[in-house]
Amino acid sequence: MMDNHTTTKHSYGSILIVDDLLENLQLLSEILSNHGYKIHTATSGQEAIESANTIPTDLILLDIMLPDLDGFEVCKSLKANEKTKAIPIIFISALSETKKKLLAFSLGAADYITKPFILNEVLARVKTQIEICNLRLQTEHQAKQMHFRNEQLLIEIKEHEISHRQLQESLQKLKLSNAEVLKLVDNLNAEIALRSKNEESLRQSNEMIVKLTNQVPGVVYQYRLFPDGSSCFPFASQGMETIYEVTPEQVREDATPVFGMLHSEDKEHIISDIMESAKNQTPFHSEFRMVLPRQGLRWRLSDAKPELLSDGSTLWYGIISDITERKLVEEALKENERRLREAQKMAHLGFWNWNVKSGSVEWSDEVFNIFGLDPETFEPQIDSIMALSPWPGEHERNQELIKRTMESKAPGSFEQKFLRSDKSIGYYYSTFEGRYNEKGELLAIVGTVLDITSHKLAEQQLQSQYTLLTALINSPKDLIIFSFDKHGCYTTFNEKHFAEMKQIFGVEIVPGMNLLDSIPVPELKEIAKKSMVRALQGETISEIHHQPDLNTYYEYSWNPIWENENVIGVTVFVKNITIKMQQDAEQKRLLHILESSLNEIYVFDSKNLVFEYANQASLQNLGYSLESMKKMTPLQLKPHFTEVQFRQLIEPLLTHQKEQIIFETEHLRANGSLYPVEVHLQLVENEGQQLFFAVIMDITERKKADQKIMSQLDELQRWQKVTLGREDRNRQLKQEVNELLLRLEEDIRYPSQES
Numbered sequence: 047m048m049d050n051h052t053t054t055k056h057s058y059g060s061i062l063i064v065d066d067l068l069e070n071l072q073l074l075s076e077i078l079s080n081h082g083y084k085i086h087t088a089t090s091g092q093e094a095i096e097s098a099n100t101i102p103t104d105l106i107l108l109d110i111m112l113p114d115l116d117g118f119e120v121c122k123s124l125k126a127n128e129k130t131k132a133i134p135i136i137f138i139s140a141l142s143e144t145k146k147k148l149l150a151f152s153l154g155a156a157d158y159i160t161k162p163f164i165l166n167e168v169l170a171r172v173k174t175q176i177e178i179c180n181l182r183l184q185t186e187h188q189a190k191q192m193h194f195r196n197e198q199l200l201i202e203i204k205e206h207e208i209s210h211r212q213l214q215e216s217l218q219k220l221k222l223s224n225a226e227v228l229k230l231v232d233n234l235n236a237e238i239a240l241r242s243k244n245e246e247s248l249r250q251s252n253e254m255i256v257k258l259t260n261q262v263p264g265v266v267y268q269y270r271l272f273p274d275g276s277s278c279f280p281f282a283s284q285g286m287e288t289i290y291e292v293t294p295e296q297v298r299e300d301a302t303p304v305f306g307m308l309h310s311e312d313k314e315h316i317i318s319d320i321m322e323s324a325k326n327q328t329p330f331h332s333e334f335r336m337v338l339p340r341q342g343l344r345w346r347l348s349d350a351k352p353e354l355l356s357d358g359s360t361l362w363y364g365i366i367s368d369i370t371e372r373k374l375v376e377e378a379l380k381e382n383e384r385r386l387r388e389a390q391k392m393a394h395l396g397f398w399n400w401n402v403k404s405g406s407v408e409w410s411d412e413v414f415n416i417f418g419l420d421p422e423t424f425e426p427q428i429d430s431i432m433a434l435s436p437w438p439g440e441h442e443r444n445q446e447l448i449k450r451t452m453e454s455k456a457p458g459s460f461e462q463k464f465l466r467s468d469k470s471i472g473y474y475y476s477t478f479e480g481r482y483n484e485k486g487e488l489l490a491i492v493g494t495v496l497d498i499t500s501h502k503l504a505e506q507q508l509q510s511q512y513t514l515l516t517a518l519i520n521s522p523k524d525l526i527i528f529s530f531d532k533h534g535c536y537t538t539f540n541e542k543h544f545a546e547m548k549q550i551f552g553v554e555i556v557p558g559m560n561l562l563d564s565i566p567v568p569e570l571k572e573i574a575k576k577s578m579v580r581a582l583q584g585e586t587i588s589e590i591h592h593q594p595d596l597n598t599y600y601e602y603s604w605n606p607i608w609e610n611e612n613v614i615g616v617t618v619f620v621k622n623i624t625i626k627m628q629q630d631a632e633q634k635r636l637l638h639i640l641e642s643s644l645n646e647i648y649v650f651d652s653k654n655l656v657f658e659y660a661n662q663a664s665l666q667n668l669g670y671s672l673e674s675m676k677k678m679t680p681l682q683l684k685p686h687f688t689e690v691q692f693r694q695l696i697e698p699l700l701t702h703q704k705e706q707i708i709f710e711t712e713h714l715r716a717n718g719s720l721y722p723v724e725v726h727l728q729l730v731e732n733e734g735q736q737l738f739f740a741v742i743m744d745i746t747e748r749k750k751a752d753q754k755i756m757s758q759l760d761e762l763q764r765w766q767k768v769t770l771g772r773e774d775r776n777r778q779l780k781q782e783v784n785e786l787l788l789r790l791e792e793d794i795r796y797p798s799q800e801s
Contacts, residue, residue, distance in 0.1 A: 271362075
């Protein structure tokens, strides 16, 4: 047998190639005819059926996409015809979906080849099928010859036995003369000699058949399965030693040695296939693996036809061939196809084929992935495909592009947006070209589909960012924006930066000028240089610079511009934050005042009453942390108030009836002790939020002083009462003394007569 690269013109078989594309017919015809095959062609399904019925054909290469009947319909028709059903069919197609392959094999296909064609794959698959076909025909012919000769021999032997028996009966019944007996014996001997000659001829014929079968690659065999489940190989060519590493004699009575070497994963399905063939008396066809002592793992292909015998057993006539090399090629091809699918998946690249005459469309797996569709439920047709892109304007544009391309017969391309299964919009880029027959008529359009959704979205995002950047550059009045490349040269800047540089440094900057050259002050140039170097190394920088002479503050933001993981420039945003810094300083000063106050100061929400701020004086006096305070409300500090009472108290502030409320109460410390306070409460608004601002004064000492004053007042009042009593007594004594003196004076002035 010659190898795949021979160019000898001997005919190895007749092949019918069916394809509606002229270039495919020419390519396959040239390849196969140069390797010794006789070629005839057809460009439609009907022509293929007629050709297979009229021209002797050993193999058919059948394209799926045909203008009238598709390949599957042609295959059904050929397999239903007694004359053509045995012809092996290899399907050819631009696509490789598992669903299509399974359908092809279910219809009786022998093999499957995908486009674009790989020379060695085509030759290997064709050669294998032709050899299997030839071996099958040769085996069937030899089996029929053996069967016919065996039947003839049995008939002759029976006739000989009958003649001999008849002769014996005649001798017993007749009294013959010696001469007659001798004559009969001579006739008998002549007949025996003739029989012997026929037997020798039959033996030689059998030897010739055995020699022929021994020359056939693989093993020609008979396999018999008995009703009790036992089996054997009544006949096997010498190829049995190569195929199974056993002699024909070792399996003539028992096939167990062969089944013992079946691969463990294949044994179950081989036995099942044998039983199915015996039950239905259908041809046996199976590929399986053997684990042989010397050769190791090998692949085998068996084809056989069953015959039901009178004792209920089944006898198969068949051939087993070594397909290990073919399987290795197939595995390599599958690996290449897997890598191709992975590459297509990684690149989001799919393929499609549109048969213009029949209107049918084929998609590769990746096209279904791109559109997010299930090959089992979605049938790609022109209408269903157009429905994926519900924008009529784009359809009209694409149809016009395809029309122009077909008129020029040159490849074309277009971009299309489509709706994904989640209703988001995707984008694809398609290239395409026409396929024409010898008359220049358009037969099909083939093309690719590349998912460019991420690219388009990135492009849109970039455009949006560019628009935003342009707006940022030109809109803000207080924002300075400029960019420079990796060499430190200006690429763009806004009007604010141009004006600032001219006003401060007297420099009119232009694109291409080096940033450092535009700064005349050495100290500022050194600061800018350090930041530029860091940003060009990929560091994002945010820094604040103070100009003491002007008492101004500037905030700088240095942002690297990346491209393919390399920094190609820097964009700088500069903002005058003097007012903000002053406000921050004022806020810090006010906060310092609040924190330094000896009074307790609180801020709490007007709705949920939860504290948002408490100064250090309040935390120290109450004994709580700020984190704890932010989970509390004033009600937890004022045990004498219920929530209803407290909300009634603050209601005049919320309704703006009062600006401030002052009241006294007691606060509860974390340790459970109480102390008197005076509360000054008012409502304030901050960025749309209403807050209560409370200043709390600890009046413990004041209360003590009040109590001391009251005690002193009581004592004073008591002494006042005592003093008033003494004054009354003094007045009474004084009056008595005066009265006594008056009497004494009268006695002195007017003595009594008794004296």
